[in-house]
Amino acid sequence: MHFELSRAQRLLADSVREFCQREFPSSRVRELMETEAAMEDRLWREFADQGWLGLHVSEQNDGLGLGIVDLAVLAEEFGRACVPGPWFTCTWAASLLQQIDSETARRLLSSLVNGTDKVSVAALEDDGDWQIRPERLASEVADGRLTGHKQCVHHAGQADWLLLPVRCSGTMAVVVVPADADGVQIEKTPGIDPTRTLYRVSFRETPVADDQILATGGQAADAWDAATRIMCVVTSAESLGLQEWMLAATVDYVRTRRQFGRTVGSFQAVQHHCANMLQMTDSARAAVWHAAWAVQEETAQADLAASTAAAWTSETARRCGNLAIQCHGGIGFTWEHDLHLYYRRAKACEFLLGDASFHREKLGRTILAGAD
Amino acid sequence: MDLNLTPEEAAWRDRLRAWLKDNVPEPWPQERRTESDADYWQFLRDWQRRLYDGGWAGVSWPKEYGGGGAGPVQQSIFLREIVRARAPESLGVIGEQLVGPTLIVWGTPEQKQRFLPRILTAEHVWCQGYSEPNSGSDLASLTTRAVRDGDEFVVNGQKIWTSFAHIADWCLLLVRTDPDAPKHKGITCLLVDMKSEGVSTRPLRQMSGDAGFNEVFFTDVRVPAENRLGPLNEGWRVGLTVLMNERANLGTAMYVYMHNALEQLVTRCRQRTRRGRRLADDPRVQEKIGQAWTELEIVRLSMDRALSRMSAGQTPGSEGSLLKLGWSEANQRLVQLSMEILGDASQLSTFDGGTWAYRYLRARGNTIEGGTSEIQRNILAERVLGLGKSG
Numbered sequence A: 001m002h003f004e005l006s007r008a009q010r011l012l013a014d015s016v017r018e019f020c021q022r023e024f025p026s027s028r029v030r031e032l033m034e035t036e037a038a039m040e041d042r043l044w045r046e047f048a049d050q051g052w053l054g055l056h057v058s059e060q061n062d063g064l065g066l067g068i069v070d071l072a073v074l075a076e077e078f079g080r081a082c083v084p085g086p087w088f089t090c091t092w093a094a095s096l097l098q099q100i101d102s103e104t105a106r107r108l109l110s111s112l113v114n115g116t117d118k119v120s121v122a123a124l125e126d127d128g129d130w131q132i133r134p135e136r137l138a139s140e141v142a143d144g145r146l147t148g149h150k151q152c153v154h155h156a157g158q159a160d161w162l163l164l165p166v167r168c169s170g171t172m173a174v175v176v177v178p179a180d181a182d183g184v185q186i187e188k189t190p191g192i193d194p195t196r197t198l199y200r201v202s203f204r205e206t207p208v209a210d211d212q213i214l215a216t217g218g219q220a221a222d223a224w225d226a227a228t229r230i231m232c233v234v235t236s237a238e239s240l241g242l243q244e245w246m247l248a249a250t251v252d253y254v255r256t257r258r259q260f261g262r263t264v265g266s267f268q269a270v271q272h273h274c275a276n277m278l279q280m281t282d283s284a285r286a287a288v289w290h291a292a293w294a295v296q297e298e299t300a301q302a303d304l305a306a307s308t309a310a311a312w313t314s315e316t317a318r319r320c321g322n323l324a325i326q327c328h329g330g331i332g333f334t335w336e337h338d339l340h341l342y343y344r345r346a347k348a349c350e351f352l353l354g355d356a357s358f359h360r361e362k363l364g365r366t367i368l369a370g371a372d
Numbered sequence B: 001m002d003l004n005l006t007p008e009e010a011a012w013r014d015r016l017r018a019w020l021k022d023n024v025p026e027p028w029p030q031e032r033r034t035e036s037d038a039d040y041w042q043f044l045r046d047w048q049r050r051l052y053d054g055g056w057a058g059v060s061w062p063k064e065y066g067g068g069g070a071g072p073v074q075q076s077i078f079l080r081e082i083v084r085a086r087a088p089e090s091l092g093v094i095g096e097q098l099v100g101p102t103l104i105v106w107g108t109p110e111q112k113q114r115f116l117p118r119i120l121t122a123e124h125v126w127c128q129g130y131s132e133p134n135s136g137s138d139l140a141s142l143t144t145r146a147v148r149d150g151d152e153f154v155v156n157g158q159k160i161w162t163s164f165a166h167i168a169d170w171c172l173l174l175v176r177t178d179p180d181a182p183k184h185k186g187i188t189c190l191l192v193d194m195k196s197e198g199v200s201t202r203p204l205r206q207m208s209g210d211a212g213f214n215e216v217f218f219t220d221v222r223v224p225a226e227n228r229l230g231p232l233n234e235g236w237r238v239g240l241t242v243l244m245n246e247r248a249n250l251g252t253a254m255y256v257y258m259h260n261a262l263e264q265l266v267t268r269c270r271q272r273t274r275r276g277r278r279l280a281d282d283p284r285v286q287e288k289i290g291q292a293w294t295e296l297e298i299v300r301l302s303m304d305r306a307l308s309r310m311s312a313g314q315t316p317g318s319e320g321s322l323l324k325l326g327w328s329e330a331n332q333r334l335v336q337l338s339m340e341i342l343g344d345a346s347q348l349s350t351f352d353g354g355t356w357a358y359r360y361l362r363a364r365g366n367t368i369e370g371g372t373s374e375i376q377r378n379i380l381a382e383r384v385l386g387l388g389k390s391g
C-alpha cells in the first residue's frame, strides 16, 4: 500500500498552487466575485491551455487523460485559493459527457475542454433532492419539448449549453440545450457563496431535437452516477483545500495575536481548537484520497468511498470554519477578513451533491441492503 | 416547586395577552431583519414606543422610572407572551437589557431620572463601548484615555466592534482614568452623548454582509463629569454589571429570535415536499425539528430558572456565563439544523428573503460577542467550579 501522492502529482500540486498564488490572491477573488461571471476570459483561456478543463478527460477527447487522483489534487488547490467561477460545473459537465457515447457529446466535450464553450449542469429541482431518479424528476421531455425548473445551477448565466437530467418516456435521459434556446429563462438567485453565481433555470416548451438527447434509460442513469461519483470527489477535495487554508490562517493568527500578555495560541482552549482542526483536516485528506483512488480505479467500493468522503468533508469543512472564526475573535467576523469567503464556500460545498445527512442515509441504505 | 402561575400572575398575564392581541402590528417585516436596515429600526422604535405607552416596557424596572415594578416571574411571562403573540423583537437590547439594569444599580437619582425613561420610550438607543483593537478578551487592558479637566473629562482613543454605534444616541464607555494603577483599578465608566464633538463612527461590514458594528474614534471629546457612572476608577465593577446583564439578559432577545425562526421553519416543512412527501412527514425531518425544539426549550427553561433565582433588580452572577454559553451555541445549532432541513434553497437570497443564510452567518458572532465562549468557560471553571487559573 502506498497512501501518498506520486512525484508527478506533487509537482502538479505545486504548479497549481503557484499559479493560484499569482492569479488568485484574495484581492483578485474579491474583485471577480463582484462580477456575475466570477471569472476572466484570459484566465479561462489559461485553464484550457494548462489542460485543467479536461484533466481527467481522455486524450482522444482533447483532455490530458490523467486520473481522478490528479483531479482531486487540482481541486484541492482550487479550494485552497477559493478559486471563483464555473470550473466546478464545467468539470461536472465534462465528467458526464465523457461517459456518453454520442457524436454530439463528443463535440461538446471537446469544445468545453479547449475552452470555447462553457457548459453548466442543471441538476437540482424544486424538491431539493440530490437523488436524481426518473420517477421523481419534474422536468420532462415530451414530443420534442422540454418543460421544467432547475435551481442552484452554477453559472447558467454565462453558459453556452445546459446539460440536464430529465424524464423522457418514463425513463431518465440526459439532454443538452443551448442556453439561449426558446423558452429558456435564466434568473440569478445569489447563494451564500458569492464566488459562484447561482441561477434558477426554467424551460417552457423548449425544443429538444433527437440528437440533443444524449443518453436514455440505464445508460443515462449509469453516466449520471459515474459523473456524480467523480464530482463527490471533486467537491470533497475542494472542501479539503478550504480546510487547509482555514487551519493555516488560524494557526498563523493565534501565534501573533496577544491578549493577557501572551499569544492567544498559548491558551489551551485555543490550542485544542487548532488541534481539532488539524485532526479534521488530516482525516478529510484520507477520505478524499481514498475516494479519488477508488473512483479512479472503479473499485467495488467506489460509490461508498465517494459518499464517505462527501459525508465527512461536508461536516469537517464547516466545523473547521466554525473554529477558525472562533479563534480569530471579532476580526474573524468581518467582511474584510478572508475567512468568510472560505466559510461561505464551505457551506455551499456542504450542500453540493447532497449534504452529510444525505450521504449518510445513502451509505446506510447501501450497507443495510448488502448480503449478510 | 410549583411552576404554575399564582392567580395574580395569571391575571397579569391575561391583561398582557389582551393588550398584545390588540396592539401587535401585523404583519411585521421579519424577513427584513438585517442590522443596517433603517426602516426596520424605525419600525422597532415605533413598536417600543407603543409598548411603553401601553405600560408594558421595562416590566421589572422600578415604577418611578417608567418601568412596571414587577418581578422576574412577570419578566418571564412577558417573554413568553411576546413570543406567543408573534410580536417584534426588542430594538433597545443594549439600553433595555444592559445599560438600564446597570443604571438601576450604579446610577445617581438624577442619572436614573434622566436616562431610564428614555430607554423605555426608545428615545435613546444605546451602544456599548468596551472592546478596543488590542483589548478584546483582555478587556481590562483597555487604553482609551479620559483626563479630568474642570467639570469635564476629555476622552481620546478608539473602540472597535461597537454594535449599533451607527444608530446610537448614547454610549456606555469604559475609559482609563488612572494609567498607573493596576489594570482593573484605573478604569472609569462614562455615559457619552454620541453627538458630542470629536466622536466619529466608521461602520465595519460584518461577515454577514451588513454593517452591524463599528469603529468609534474619540478625539478630545468633552464629557460632563456628571455623566460618570459609578465611582472614579471603579469602572471595572460597573462594567462587569453590564457584562453580567448582557450574558444573562440577551438570552431573552435570542429566545424570541430563535422562536420566530423555528416557527418559520415549521411552516416551510408543512409546505415543501421532497421525495413525494411533505418535509413534515419525513421522520428524519421530524427528528431534527424535535432537536430544534429541545434546544429552544432548554434556553427558555434555563433562563426561567435563573430568573427565579435572581430577585428583582439584583445583578445576575455566574448564571450569566452559563446562560450565554447555552443560548449562543443553541442558536448556532438551530440555524445549522434549519438549513439541513430546508436544503440547498435555504442558502439563496431569494428564499425567505435570505433570512436563513443571514441567520447562519450572523450566529457565528454569538459565541464571540459579549465575551467569547472560551472566556465564559474559563469563568465557569475558575470561579464557579473553583478549579483555579489555567496555564
Ligand SMILES: Cc1cc2nc3c(=O)[nH]c(=O)nc-3n(C[C@H](O)[C@H](O)[C@H](O)COP(=O)(O)OP(=O)(O)OC[C@H]3O[C@@H](n4cnc5c(N)ncnc54)[C@H](O)[C@@H]3O)c2cc1C
Residues within 6 Å of the ligand: A257, A258, A259, A260, A264, A267, A268, A269, A270, A326, A327, A328, A329, A330, A331, A333, B127, B128, B129, B130, B131, B132, B133, B134, B135, B136, B137, B138, B160, B161, B162, B163, B164, B213, B365, B366, B368, B369, B370, B371, B372, B373, B374, B375, B378
Ligand atoms: C457581532 C459582534 C458584536 C460585538 N459587539 C460589541 C459591542 O457592542 N461592544 C463591544 O465593546 N464589543 C463588541 N464586540 C467585541 C467582542 O466583545 C470581542 O470580539 C470579544 O470580546 C473577543 O475579543 P477579540 O475580538 O479581541 O478576540 P481575542 O480576545 O483576540 O480572542 C481571540 C481568540 O482567543 C481566545 N482567547 C483569548 N483569551 C483567552 C483565554 N484567556 N483563554 C482562552 N482563550 C482565549 C478567544 O476566545 C478567541 O477565540 C462584538 C463582537 C462581535 C463578533
